[in-house]
Amino acid sequence: MTKPVAWMDAGGRLYQFPDDADRGQTMRPLYLERPWVNLTDDEIKEIIGSWGDTPVKGYTRKLMDQIQDKLKEKNG
Numbered sequence: 001m002t003k004p005v006a007w008m009d010a011g012g013r014l015y016q017f018p019d020d021a022d023r024g025q026t027m028r029p030l031y032l033e034r035p036w037v038n039l040t041d042d043e044i045k046e047i048i049g050s051w052g053d054t055p056v057k058g059y060t061r062k063l064m065d066q067i068q069d070k071l072k073e074k075n076g
Contacts, residue, residue: 008030
């Protein structure tokens, strides 16, 4: 997991380090949002097996796209 980029207390104030706040504060770590990156055709072929230079298409492409869409939905 990546390191937090900042910390936020219950009042919404931001801090660079969790120790910067008053003692007893509940601190929540904040992380950078990473952009979604889809699988490449080569990565899909690694998962399902390669058919030489045949592009990923048809049912296989539809299945992989649906899986990625569901993961995007679940992970925001």
